[in-house]
Amino acid sequence: MAERRARTRWIAGVDIGGTNLRVGLVPFAGGRPVAVSSAPTCAARGPAAVVEEVVSMLRMVIAEVGRANVAGVGIGAPGPLDRSRGVVLETPNLGWHDVPLVDMIASPIGLPVILDNDANCFAFGEWWLGAGRGAERLIGVTLGTGIGGGIILGGAPYRGASDAAGEVGHMSVDYSGRRCACGSRGCVEAYASGSAITARAAEGIARGADSALAAAVGDPAGITAEMVCKAAAAGDGFATLMIDETARLIGVAISNLIHLLNPDVVVIGGGVAGAGELLFAPLRDEVKHRAFRSAARACRIVQAERPATAGLVGAAGVFKLTVHGNV
Ligand SMILES: [Zn+2]
DSSP states (O other): OHHHHHHSOEEEEEEEOSSEEEEEEEETTOOOOEEEEEEEOOGGGOHHHHHHHHHHHHHHHHHHHOGGGEEEEEEEEOSOEETTTTEEEEETTTTEEEEOHHHHHHHHHOSOEEEEEHHHHHHHHHHHHSTTTTOSEEEEEEESSSEEEEEEETTEEOOOTTSOTTOGGGOBSOTTOOBOTTSOBSBTHHHHSHHHHHHHHHHHHHTTOOOHHHHHOSSGGGOOHHHHHHHHHTTOHHHHHHHHHHHHHHHHHHHHHHHHHOOSEEEEESGGGGGTHHHHHHHHHHHHHHSOHHHHHHOEEEEOSOTTTHHHHHHHHHHHHHHHSOO
16 A cells, blocks of 8 residues: 555645644545545634644645655635735634735645635535536535535636635525625525524524424523534424525525526535435425526536545645646
């Protein structure tokens, strides 16, 4: 195994998430990532400490195959970013401002480093080696603490005029709806992200909804999206209604995307997607009733095939695309 690894050429992929850091090695030719490691993102300790952790994780995985066998490093980080300068401009989840991430990693590691948006990396990873392999038009959606999105057209991420394309979470589904952290109203993220599900469930319980969740936690503020999913799976009426409503709102957003881009596949990942058919059945039903029939029929809506590693695989893929011209 060690000998085979030393004969293969690799790309290191890094996924900087709000909760976890993930690092691994992806074969240059494509394939299953190896030496994948993860660690909690200690955002409270500031960007320098997080970057130090990433550098030490990178050193460990690179040592497994020898630095000469690693072409470079692809990093997926939450944005907005300035890709050309390799700088993270702003990340509400991590509290970073103008962090020169590429320089901070390239100088200690001594390899070329490429930076891209984490949701673009997720979408590209699922397109390259996951549930949307080879699709001509793919939309990736991550339902996590926030809602991210990435668009892959003709084998490359579509980034728009200022690298801000694919912000699926900030498509409004109600012009006078819930206030979103971005300043707008009715963004799907304000209803269907993990933290929004938590907030909506707590509001429902505080209003006196009849649910096992109320007894499970003394304080409604202690409810998590995962608890709501579990309660729904166990047949709790209120939790089931919450997940159904969440799914239908995501369905509205995806119907809008289908009308705009007529994609072949929409791949959905992130913690909330772990609810499985409880989420996907009403979501697909909503799309079926809203989108043009020919467009809805042409579009598969599927769960991510690599929920844990699509981000780092995609970051490695974007590195290859950048230096090699294709994957
Ligand atoms: Zn928003």
